[in-house]
Structure formats: C-alpha cells, structure tokens
Amino acid sequence: MSDMENLIDGRRIAATIHDETAVRVAQLKDKGITPGLIFIRVGEDPASKVYVGMKERKSQELGIASSTQVLDEQTSQDQLLAIIRQHNADPSIHGILVQAPLPNHIDETVIYSAVDPAKDVDGFHPVNVGKLMLHQPGGFLPCTPAGVHELLIRSNIKLEGAEVVVLGRGNIVGKPMAAILIQKAEHANATVTVCHSRSRDIVEHCRRADVIIAALGVPQFVKADMVKEGAVIMDVGVNRIPDPSAKSGSRLVGDVDFETVQPKAGAITPNPGGVGPMTIAMLMKNTVLAAEQQSR
Ligand code: GUN
Numbered sequence: 306m307s308d309m310e311n312l313i314d315g316r317r318i319a320a321t322i323h324d325e326t327a328v329r330v331a332q333l334k335d336k337g338i339t340p341g342l343i344f345i346r347v348g349e350d351p352a353s354k355v356y357v358g359m360k361e362r363k364s365q366e367l368g369i370a371s372s373t374q375v376l377d378e379q380t381s382q383d384q385l386l387a388i389i390r391q392h393n394a395d396p397s398i399h400g401i402l403v404q405a406p407l408p409n410h411i412d413e414t415v416i417y418s419a420v421d422p423a424k425d426v427d428g429f430h431p432v433n434v435g436k437l438m439l440h441q442p443g444g445f446l447p448c449t450p451a452g453v454h455e456l457l458i459r460s461n462i463k464l465e466g467a468e469v470v471v472l473g474r475g476n477i478v479g480k481p482m483a484a485i486l487i488q489k490a491e492h493a494n495a496t497v498t499v500c501h502s503r504s505r506d507i508v509e510h511c512r513r514a515d516v517i518i519a520a521l522g523v524p525q526f527v528k529a530d531m532v533k534e535g536a537v538i539m540d541v542g543v544n545r546i547p548d549p550s551a552k553s554g555s556r557l558v559g560d561v562d563f564e565t566v567q568p569k570a571g572a573i574t575p576n577p578g579g580v581g582p583m584t585i586a587m588l589m590k591n592t593v594l595a596a597e598q599q600s601r
Contacts, residue, residue, distance in 0.1 A: 309567075311567065311570055311571060311572050311573055312567075312572075312573060312574075312575055313456055313460050313539075313572050313573065313574045313575075313579060314575075314578070315452075315456060315574055315575070315578055315579040315580055315581065315582045315583050316578050316582050318455070318456060318459050318460075318582075318583065318586075319452075319582035319583050319585065319586040320582075321459075322455070322583075322586040322587075322589075322590060323363070323366075323367060323586055323589060325590075326367055326586070326589045326590050326593050327367050327368070329593045329597065330367055330368045330369065330593055331368075333593070333596055333597065333600065334368065336600065338596060338600045339368070339369070339370045339397075340368075340369045340370065340399050340400070340592050340593055340595070340596035341369070341370045341371070341395075341397045341398045341399050341400070341596070342364050342369050342370070342371040342398070342399065342400040342401075342402065342426065342592045343371070343372060343373075343374060343392050343398050343400070343401050343402070344357045344360065344361060344371065344372070344373040344374065344402050344404060345373075345374045345376065345385070345388065345389075345401070345402065345403045345404065346373060346374070346375050346376070346404045347376045347377075347378065347380055347385065347403075347404075347407055347408055347411065348376075348377070348378035348407075348408055349378065350404075350406060352543070353404045353405075353406070356404065357373055357404050358373075359585060360402070360585055360588060361373055363585050363589060364588075364589060364592065367589055369589065369592055369593075370397070374388065376388070378408055380408075380411075381410075381411075382410065382411045382412060382415060382416070385403075385411060385416060386415070386416070386419050389401065389403070389416070389419045389420055390419070392424070393419075393420070393421040393424065396599075398424065399424060399592060399595040399596040399599050400424055400426035400591065400592040400595045400596075401420050401421070401424045401425070401426070402426055402427055402588070403416055403417070403420070403427075405477065417429040417430055417431075418430060418431055422444075422445075423595065423598065423599060424595055424599075425445055426445055426448075426588060426591040426592050426595055427445070427447060427448065427588075427591075428444070428445040428446050428447035428448070428451075428481070428591070429447065429476070429477075432444070433445045433446075434476075434481070437481060437484050437485070438484055440488050440489070440490065443598070445591050445594070445595070446481070446485065446587070446591075447477060447478070447481045448584045448585075448587040448588045448591065449477060449478050449520075449541060449580065449583075449584045449587075450478055450481040450482035450485055451485070451587040452580060452583025452584045452586060452587045453478075453482060453518060453539050453541065453580055453583065454482075454485050454486070454492070455583060455586075455587065456539065456574065456579070456580065456583055457492075457516070457537070457539070458492045460537075460572060462516065462537050462572065464486060464492055464493055464494065464495045464516070465493075465494040465495070466494060466495070466496065467495045467496065467515040467516055468495075468496050468498070468513055468514050468515045468516070469486050469495040469496065469497045469498070469514060469515065469516040469517075469518065470497075470498045470499075470500060470510050470511050470513075470514040470516070470517050470518070471483050471486075471497060471498070471499045471500070471518045471520065472500050472501075472507070472511075472517065472518065472519045472520060472521045472526070472527070472560065473499075473500075473501065473519070473520035473521035473522065473541075474499050474501040475520065478520040478541055479499060479501070479520050479521075480499075482518055482520065483497045483499050495516070498510050498514075500521075501521070502521075507531075508530075508531050511527065511531040511532065512531060512532070512533055513533065514533065514536055515533070515536060515537065516536065516537040516538075516539070517531075517532065517536060517537070517538050517539070518539045518541065519538070519539065519540050519541060519542055519559070519560035519561050520541035520542065520560065521542070521560055522542060522544065522560065523542070523544070523560055524542070524544040524546050524558050524559075524560070525558055525559070525560070525561065525562040525563075526542075526560050526561070526562075527540075527560060527561040527562060527566060528562050528565060528566065529562070529565040529566050529568075529569050532566055532569050532570065534569055535569075535570070535571035536569070536570060536571060537570065537571055537572045537573070538561055538566055538570045538572070538573040538574065539573075539574050539579070539580060540559035540560055540561040540563070540573070540574050540576045540579060540580065541559075541560065541580050542558070542559040542560025542561070542576070543557060543559065543576075543581070544557065544558055544559070544560070545557055546558055557576075557577070558576070559576035561573070561576070563575070563576060
C-alpha cells in the first residue's frame with residue numbers, strides 16, 4: 306500500500322471522544338457540578354510545558370475547570386506531598402495530574418501513591434494499577450495505553466488471538482498496555498509479547514506480529530524489514546532529533562521509521578496526529594468519570 310489509505314486518524318477519533326465527553330460535562334453541569342482538574346508541573350521541562358499546556362487548553366474547551374500549579378525545580382518531596390493532600394481534600398477538584406518526569410530528588414512512586422485513587426486521572430496509583438491487573442471495575446486506566454486501545458477498537462482492528470508485540474516496558478505505557486490487551490475481555494484476548502532493552506531477537510518477535518505498539522523511546526527504531534506485510538503499527542514515541550534543515554535545528558520523530566514502514570502496514574498511526582491526541586482524549590474522559598463517581 307503506497308497511498309495514505311492505511312492511516313489511523315487519531316485527531317478525528319479523539320474529536321469523536323471529546324464530543325462524547327462534552328455531553329457528559331453538560332449532564333454534570335445540569336446537576337450543578339463542574340468537573341475540576343488540577344495540573345502540577347515541577348520545574349521547567351520544555352516538553353512537559355507543552356503537554357500540560359495542551360491538556361489544560363482542551364479541558365477548558367470542554368468546560369472542565371482546570372488550572373496549572375507550577376512549582377520550582379527545588380520543591381521538596383514533602384512540600385509536593387503537602388500540596389497533593391490539599392487537593393485530595395478539596396471537593397471542587399475531581400482530578401489531580403502530576404506531570405512526569407519529576408526532578409531526581411523526588412520519588413515518583415511516593416508521589417503517585419499520595420494522590421487520592423478516586424482523583425487519580427492518570428491511573429498511576431497502585432490501587433488503580435492493581436484494578437487494571439485484576440480487571441476490577443471502577444478504576445482509572447493510564448491515558449496513553451487506554452488511548453492506543455481505543456484507537457485499535459475504533460479502527461476495527463481484530464485483537465482476539467492476535468500476536469501483539471509491545472516495545473517498551475515502562476510504567477506509563479508498555480506495562481499497562483500489555484495488561485489491557487491480555488485481559489479476558491471483548492476487544493482484548495491478544496497474545497502479547499513485551500520486548501525491552503534486554504530482549505534477544507526483537508526483530509524476530511516484530512516480524513511475527515499482527516500488531517506492533519512502539520513505546521520504547523528510540524527514534525525510528527521500527528524499520529520496514531521488522532514489519533510483516535499488513536501489520537498494524539501504533540507509534541507512541543515522541544523523540545527530538547537533530548535536523549540541520551529545520552529552523553529550530555531539530556524535529557520530532559516517533560519510534561517508527563514512518564516513511565519506509567507505512568507502505569507495508571495494514572494500518573499505521575501518523576506521528577504527530579496518531580496516539581498523542583488520544584492521550585488527551587482519555588485524560589478528559591477520566592476526569593469526567595472522576596467527577597461522575599465523586600458526585601454519586
Ligand atoms: N509524562 C508523560 N506522559 C505522562 C502522562 O500520561 N501523565 C503524566 N502525569 N505525566 C506524563
């Protein structure tokens with residue numbers, strides 16, 4: 306396939322989900338409830354600034370009351386914990402998002418464990434991670450893997466019995482992605498192989514895959530010779546690489562070598578415009594779910 310008919314349009318699918326979320330926001334407002342979301346950003350990581358800015362803008366478009374608390378790079382772990390406890394106790398705030406990465410002197414595990422699980426719209430609290438693993442209802446799914454799953458479902462990709470290779474084993478994407486797809490459930494039941502930096506024969510695993518989900522953070526790692534004809538390729542990566550021809554001297558690329566892989570793929574996410582918009586869509590959906598659950 307050489308034209309662009311195999312593109313999975315994440316922006317279009319995200320827009321559909323935002324429409325669904327807007328209906329739920331309106332229903333909450335009819336009951337006198339405005340969903341509230343607080344973003345906490347520690348330090349001045351440029352990518353985090355961009356991501357939090359995009360999330361805040363979209364939440365405000367949807368009528369979610371959101372704001373960003375920017376903390377100094379030197380903020381101590383105890384100070385951050387105290388701030389999280391204040392937001393946990395504030396009934397006007399339904400969702401709390403502490404943007405990763407955090408400075409090295411702060412332990413992310415401690416921070417994510419301090420967020421009230423009922424307000425954990427990131428799905429990072431151990432209780433929500435546990436609910437995912439046990440397939441228990443009422444938890445929050447991490448936004449990026451949930452977004453990839455939703456893209457697969459809404460693109461009618463068959464997952465039952467499919468060979469899925471997840472590249473990357475991080476807590477934010479790889480691990481929860483595998484957990485979602487192995488569930489004994491509709492739109493899951495896949496055979497999942499998780500590959501990582503110590504894996505042998507990654508190329509061989511990829512060549513067998515019906516679906517490859519690339520979330521390892523290596524620019525253009527997935528090449529055409531690693532991809533079976535007709536395979537579905539989901540690119541989670543966001544990597545900045547030097548590009549002397551660009552005005553800024555650099556450009557963003559995914560974990561997939563899109564130019565060469567796209568002609569071989571049955572379906573593929575563009576990057577940008579694939580997975581990224583879905584992360585935001587799932588965050589908005591989680592926030593509305595949090596507000597609904599807290600107002601019962
Ligand atoms: N950093 C990269 N992805 C994420 C995410 O989904 N949530 C948070 N809080 N930080 C991130």
